[in-house]
Amino acid sequence: MISIEDYLEDIVGKAMRGKGLSLDKLSDLSNVSKDSITELLEGECNESAISSIAPHLDLHTASLIRAGKKSWRPEAVILEGVSIYNTPWNDMNVNSFLVWDPSSVSAAVFDTGTNCEELINEVQNRNLIIESIFLTHTHGDHIADLPKLVANFPDAKLYTSSKEPVEGANLINCGHQFEIGILKGTAFLTHGHSVGGLTYFIKGLDRPIAIVGDALFAGSMGGGMVSYEDALRTNRQHIFSLPDDTVVCPGHGPMTSIKEEKQMNPFYPEYKN
Ligand SMILES: [Fe+2]
Structure with a gap:
């Protein structure tokens, strides 16, 4: 089975880089400590912190929590051709x-x-x-x-x-x-x-x-x-x-x-x- 490529840490990192938001800036905007954001970037699924940062990254909160829990993968595809x-x-x-x-x-x-x-x-x-x-x-x-x-x-x-x-x-x-x-x-x-x-x-x-x-x-x-x-x-x-x-x-x-x-x-x- 092919592994999911990106989870919470990858998604948050890509969104921060994409929007040009540093750790300091995202912490200021979201009132989440830099330590807590760093833990998210290490894959720790802190739902409260995710809920606070997601809107500032234009990410969907529930989907991001799901990525943090690693609880979803797409249905298997078998298609002739x-x-x-x-x-x-x-x-x-x-x-x-x-x-x-x-x-x-x-x-x-x-x-x-x-x-x-x-x-x-x-x-x-x-x-x-x-x-x-x-x-x-x-x-x-x-x-x-x-x-x-x-x-x-x-x-x-x-x-x-x-x-x-x-x-x-x-x-x-x-x-x-x-x-x-x-x-x-x-x-x-x-x-x-x-x-x-x-x-x-x-x-x-x-x-x-x-x-x-x-x-x-x-x-x-x-x-x-x-x-x-x-x-x-x-x-x-x-x-x-x-x-x-x-x-x-x-x-x-x-x-x-x-x-x-x-x-x-x-x-x-x-x-x-
Ligand atoms: Fe590429």
Whole structure:
């Protein structure tokens, strides 16, 4: 089972950095001691302190407490036409995805993870033809095994965001449309975590899927390494606007759904009941 990527300490840290709130400033605003905030940043689930700081970080209080208690994980997803690969990267793991049209041999790969061996084996076992390789973004963990993937599928076309070029890749922009057999896909620019991060929304399987890279995690998000505001805004614009039953395929942690993220993700309080 793939572990949840972010809990209380990660979420509070990302929100503080994103909003430019120092320990001193957040303590002043919330009347919570710096020691108590430091304990939250170490993962201690102090519900009173969480309730006091959450509004100043624009985080949803009950969802943040849930993250502190580690009491939620999304429903397991089993969907014909999608496989997830979870490979180690330093002290964390990174995901890559194989997507295929169950009615034909057409398939595509999304990111490489740090070792694409298992993915390559499944392509061979299923007798699939990899027509395309799509990159969500070019942070090292997501493209670590790109040379091996390209060498194994020399006829596949490689696609990346025009804002994150890679040698030998076709550059694409927001709105780019593509096909995997009878599956229809559209790329959306969900930048903010990276300068040109793309989300790939694909219809034609039993449920729609969105391969989001690090734009969104189950119960969290990759964080605004380039722009926190843009990361929040582009997620709202292009990911939370997708159908509720869309399966979210993130770059780290388990698969989730738009419906569950609306209910459970502390970064998006406006969707809560
Ligand atoms: Fe990333």
